[in-house]
Amino acid sequence: MTANRLAESLLALSQQEELVDLPKDYLLSGSEDEGDNDGEREHQKLLEAISSLDGKNRRKLAERSEASLKVSEFNVSSEGSGEKLVLADLLEPVKTSSTLATVKKQLNRVKSKKTVELPLNKEEIERARTPLEQEIFNLLHKNKQPVADPLLTPVEKASLQAMSLEEAKMRRAELQRARALQSYYEAKARREKKIKSKKYHKVVKKGKAKKALKEFEQLRKVNPAAALEELEKIEKARMMERMSLKHQNSGKWAKSKAIMAKYDLEARQAMQEQLAKNKELTQKLQVASESEEEEGGTEEKVEELLVPDIVNEVQMNADGPNPWMLRSCTSDTKESATQEDPEQLPEPEAHAVSESEGEDRPVAEEEILLREFEERRSLRKRSELSQDAEPAGSQETKDSSSQEVLSELRVLSQKLKENDQSRKQKASSEGTIPQVQREEPATEEEEPLLLQRPERVQTLEELEELGKEECFQNKELPRPVLEGQQSERTPNNRPDAPKEKKKKEQMIDLQNLLTTQSPSVKSLAVPTIEELEDEEERNQRQMIKEAFAGDDVIRDFLKEKREAVEASKPKDVDLTLPGWGEWGGVGLKPSAKKRRRFLIKAPEGPPRKDKNLPNVIINEKRNIHTAAHQVRVLPYPFTHHWQFERTIQTPIGSTWNTQRAFQKLTTPKVVTKPGHIINPIKAEDVGYRSSSRSDLSVIQRNPKRITTHHKKQLKKSSVD
């Protein structure tokens, strides 16, 4: 409908334009053309225009005209074009006569009669006539394809209804991303596959095998059934190996090595390695999952016998009566986690120490906290167990059992078994480690809580001792010790030292730095509290300030430091010209590639002096006023400023030296006696034979040339 209306309005508009144009045309043609019939035509046109003015849209009749006129060089006349001959015009007589009324009626009747229209109506389409059509319709119906309105299938319609535009867009983007990711992954895989380095592949393979083994280990604990399946896979790998001749001496490489082996030690070794591998792979695995489990059970028993308190500490403590054990144990475990190998620590001793520490402190205040802690941990455990179970299930399905990885895994598992024996003797088992790791987050979360606790009474002697140690260590290694020192300083407040992120560490360091409880000084004379009025007032102010002294100080300081660091960083220069070499317009954004290309990166400056000092901001700006006093040109024989610096590092003033040393350092090279006549230099003195004037002038011009030899001569003369 709208389209129709639009067309109508357009039509009207064009007609109006014609109207406007007409007089102009008239004028133009009038001035240019002289022909008589031309004038007639113009007249005709005018008439027409006038007649069309009376509301009725009369169609302009085409007029026959000569071809020569149409193809005028100066004007393109549009006469006759765009007007079609209509049947009605032809049928109409030149003069309408009443005799033809019957005919008219007849014609009208004909007109009113329906003719076949194109395109056909729906019903007409659906009515299949020919067998071919029928067949086609059948097919279409079967597949639920649209027959009449060939735009959307019902499925599409449904989907359209189901999905809004935004959703569709989102979905599309998602799909796109997935596709892109896939392509990236493919590209990466291709690239990695292309790498020719054998070592690299070996490393990758080993890594995969290790990972698989780890997963397997976990699986064994969590889901024995899945582990069994895994074992079967390993067995299958063995079978494959046995069937194939991969690691026998039949390959191309092996053959070549065999030839070389006679002369080359390395080749021989390589061959032997290969054979050993084959043996390893084909060795039958003792498929005894049940027995293994049993072994695990016994293992645990044995462990309990050997080290009852450390390994199963967590579980024991969870229901045990003494909450202190729990706390100290967590600290222990955490500490052990921070170390690379938890097994190596002399855990029993540490435990004992922490226990004793714990006993010293008053317990009552902390019990509530500990209870909370316990609850939270149990919650966490449950959730994590469920989480653990989930990935295990998924692993089964997703595990792409690449042969090599599996075979490697087999080998590793065998190794593991061997190790198991030794491990049993060791104090800790694999089983406890995951649990320990599970505890970590809990303690971490708890940590701020602990930090926020107000003052905690600590034994004075301990910390004083610690302080002593700190002092000593600090002298030796200023930096690395600091961290240790801080962890040392708060063994109770902070059971664990976060080692993962430096940033975090820094933050905590700073916190720690200020929040540490230092032992109070034992003073014989305690200041009397009664003070003067203003003192009291000030005291009150202090109290208020103390009340409000919080973490804000630290945060503000860190913020300030961050700003200072940002400000001191050298700025990159961006030379991108938006719109250069691309389409211009509003909201132009140069591409990332371009920006990268035209970005001149500022050279990385030297590391800041306060990089590792969280509580310090050192100004790195250059002190120009001081620099003005410094030496800025290297004197002659020196090639590096360090060399020159060495020669000026000793002060020569009498402030820093003894009188004798000062005199010696400042003696002039040439000593003259007061009142003694110094004769001018002669050319002979300088070493010239002939006393020509030019020579003399040369000498006079640059007296610096006078060398020590000349000075000697000079002195001699002066002595004379």
Added chain:
Amino acid sequence: METAPKPGRDVPPKKDKLQTKRKKPRRYWEEETVPTTDGASPGPPCNKKNRELCPQRPKNAHILKKSRISKKPQVPKKPREWKNPESQRSLSGAQDPFPGPAPVPVGVVQKFCRIDKSRKLPRSKAKTRSRLEVAEAEEEETSIKAARSELLLAEEPGFLEGEDGEDTAKICQADIVEAVDIASAAKHFDLNLRQFGPYRLNYSRTGRHLAFGGRRGHVAALDWVTKKLMCEINVMEAVRDIRFLHSEALLAVAQNRWLHIYDNQGIELHCIRRCDRVTRLEFLPFHFLLATASETGFLTYLDVSVGKIVAALNARAGRLDVMSQNPYNAVIHLGHSNGTVSLWSPAMKEPLAKILCHRGGVRAVAVDSTGTYMATSGLDHQLKIFDLRGTYQPLSTRTLPHGAGHLAFSQRGLLVAGMGDVVNIWAGQGKASPPSLEQPYLTHRLSGPVHGLQFCPFEDVLGVGHSGGITSMLVPGAGEPNFDGLESNPYRSRKQRQEWEVKALLEKVPAELICLDPRALAEVDVISLEQGKKERIERLGYDPEAKAPFQPKPKQKGRSSTASLVKRKRKVMDEEHRDKVRQSLQQQQQQQQQQKEAKAKSTGARPSALDRFVC
């Protein structure tokens, strides 16, 4: 001290009598081996011989170099051989049992060595090397001389030791006064000045004079040893701080509105209105700068030698009322209410460094005389000692029952803290060690809350200004026992003071030289150096210091064909390239090793034998 002419040699023939008369008399210690018997030529030739001989002596010193510095006084071997003929020639014929110069202990010499030898120099040319050697030899010589002159520092610092197990903090002033001699006992006194409020006080640099100002306008200066009053006035305005300028003749008083300067008669010389509402004063003696911290948050440096304000820095941290100077590098430390301490120099608009010290505001700051330690106390009742040698980390921390409101270091590193009406003094193990805060060395209770603290230089005396007046305490071991008579002489006369003043003014250090490292002047301004080099290269169009590319020498008999030239060039190029690669490889290896070592260190625990089973 003329020696009798030696019978065999020194009796000259008659012919030469005149000439010998003209010669300088020879001393027996002079090691001249010039045969003067036969016709010694007059004047110049003799002189020449002398000149020739001269170089031998330093050479000799060079040989002795190693043996001269030794831990034990041992007889060096080489000099004996060398000296033997000489000692034979000595008058009595007896041999010197300890020939050569006396040995000097290494530690003392090391104290005076100033060349930083930790840095490895790049390869240098022979000429440069000789210069370096000369510089090092000079350093060694001067430091040995300085070490020898340590002998002149005869005085020993005082000390206080409790009888076995007795706490020195329990010893009260009365006991000390009883034990010491009369002169020292006279140094303990109390001035009861209850009328004019809490007092601030300041000792002059020589430690002879004491100035104090009460909150209610009472200003007085006196020679506190003889107790001779120099002046006493009431400025009729609140006195916030008081300080001697370079000498005891000038006195700066921070009054309620402006800063005033009085002379030792109590006559007002200046009223400096540009320094208004000053809360704290510090005087930098070598720069002749008076640093003032004001309520308005400005740190102003006033050059008292020319009366100009050198710099007025806005600290942007509100009211400033905690200030102290670092005597080592003349940097001013300001304590702020947000727990930071900022370090200032007049050359920079921003602080040189900012250290976050306390959670609450900072109440007091003090820096020890070597510039190594800074003590701070804050509203969180903590007292911390920071290391100022680059790390700015707290070395020790203690919580005080009421927090310290005032802190001061003595010349020998004792730390005093004023808490309410009690002062606690802590001492370190030695001179260079920080005071250990475990046990106070001395404590004393005063008649009112402490308002000002200062150790008297060169005396074992602590001056405490409080609301009840002034107390002069005896603190054994506080002051430096030996003073430099040319620098700050407590016994100097007026003339000497005037002379010293002129010299000090001549040696005035420019204010802009104040920076964290006072030895920066002994360094080359690398940035300007590089800039200059670059500019020169641009100007010339080439690098004059660049190594010239290898140009093969032309050879004859057809061996100088183009191909062979290219070959030869290539050879050299390849060789250089190989060198480079080798060097870079070495560097890499070194780095890796260092990393490994660091790792090994960081893991700390010894690797166990069971490690191998953990994969």
